[in-house]
Amino acid sequence: MIQDARVLQPEFVPRDIVHRTHEVNTLTAALDPVTDGQQGETSLLYGPSGSGKTCIARYVTEQLRETVLDINTQYVNCWEDYSRFKTLYRILEGVDRSLDIHRQSTPRDELLERLREYDGPPYVVILDEVDQLEDKTVLYELYRTSGLTLVLIANQTENLFEPLNNRLASRFRTATRINFDRYGIDELVAILEPRVRWGLDEGVIQTPQLELIANAAVGDARVGIESLRVAARRAKHEGLEKITDEIIRNAVPEAESEIKQRNVDILTEHQKVVYEVITEHGEITPSDLYESYRERVDDPKSNRMVRNYLKKMENYNLVRAEGHNRGRKYHSVS
DNA sequence: CCTCCACTGGAAGATCGGGAAG
DNA sequence: CTTCCCGATCTTCCAGTGGAGG
Numbered sequence: 095m096i097q098d099a100r101v102l103q104p105e106f107v108p109r110d111i112v113h114r115t116h117e118v119n120t121l122t123a124a125l126d127p128v129t130d131g132q133q134g135e136t137s138l139l140y141g142p143s144g145s146g147k148t149c150i151a152r153y154v155t156e157q158l159r160e161t162v163l164d165i166n167t168q169y170v171n172c173w174e175d176y177s178r179f180k181t182l183y184r185i186l187e188g189v190d191r192s193l194d195i196h197r198q199s200t201p202r203d204e205l206l207e208r209l210r211e212y213d214g215p216p217y218v219v220i221l222d223e224v225d226q227l228e229d230k231t232v233l234y235e236l237y238r239t240s241g242l243t244l245v246l247i248a249n250q251t252e253n254l255f256e257p258l259n260n261r262l263a264s265r266f267r268t269a270t271r272i273n274f275d276r277y278g279i280d281e282l283v284a285i286l287e288p289r290v291r292w293g294l295d296e297g298v299i300q301t302p303q304l305e306l307i308a309n310a311a312v313g314d315a316r317v318g319i320e321s322l323r324v325a326a327r328r329a330k331h332e333g334l335e336k337i338t339d340e341i342i343r344n345a346v347p348e349a350e351s352e353i354k355q356r357n358v359d360i361l362t363e364h365q366k367v368v369y370e371v372i373t374e375h376g377e378i379t380p381s382d383l384y385e386s387y388r389e390r391v392d393d394p395k396s397n398r399m400v401r402n403y404l405k406k407m408e409n410y411n412l413v414r415a416e417g418h419n420r421g422r423k424y425h426s427v428s
Numbered sequence: 429c430c431t432c433c434a435c436t437g438g439a440a441g442a443t444c445g446g447g448a449a450g
Numbered sequence: 451c452t453t454c455c456c457g458a459t460c461t462t463c464c465a466g467t468g469g470a471g472g
Contacts (some may be wrong), residue, residue, distance in 0.1 A: 179457060200456070380435060396461050401436070419468045420434045 095330040101293035102323040104316050107152045107379050108288060113281050114146055117272050121154045124270040125243060128216040129162050134243035136266065140251045141274025144314030150274075151220045155245070164215040173223040178232045182206060185219055185236070208238055222247045225254055227411060237265065265358045276313030285315055286322055293325055299337045306339065320349035354427070357410040366405045368389055371415050373426040380422055408419040 168188025
């Protein structure tokens, strides 16, 4: 059934990109100065999740690494490294300058200074989920660091630079903007096909079934690939020769709930309680929510802290907030 | 229409845990 | 050992806001 499970991982970057050629070319052009040892243009990739932003960014930098010998690249997921310190640390890691910063008591600006001292070859840094950075000023600090070329990735660009003051924000608005749309059915099928070819035994799944997946994934490649993986795993588990339509119909919702479950797993105990209260009620007002939370835990956190938890869970797409001020209600996500 | 107040989210400072320096 | 500094987490305080309910 399964030949190479790596190909079915969402992080897998294919050798050839058959779509998004315009996006690839635009990003390649923005990074072109790097091939002459210069600093590239800052670029900003934006669009809905599963539309190929991360994949394209990694693909283009991979290509650069193959054609240009003298270059450093690093991928930073700001969702995981959401603080200024963690982001800077990860970037230093990419040029092996973080070795002796295992200690936490380094002077406040040591990390940024080290980065500015860097005088090696061009350094391309991908900042994924950049809208999740809680201290956006680090963007400006990085922008002003010579030798660094930034590739920013975000879901939407609406309020991204709002926390920066106007003068700084306007600099970022001149970045090369690359818009990603949702994949169409045919495109999604074409993305799944090579993964089927390399990842699965021959003949276990046919094109019409890939269309089923593509339809259900509504343009989200991550959901599509995850669904394919779940379907193959299920078929293998049931000892089937082929992936049936029945399996696919169940695989897509299961893939979606697995993606969600991964986010639930990383919540703290208190956050999980808040999450449980919301899912049990389906819809609840802030005061009722905090009241229930208080009853369920020993040593409850403050109301303000629970609001931070809620914000975080909203970002993780685990809960939905509706209404403003007194009309606010928290919903579970179906 | 107006008023009120539940709710949000920024700011500042306290606390905690951990690692380094004295 | 103590002291100091760090990031991370959390609390306290509060200004601003706009929907509920007269």
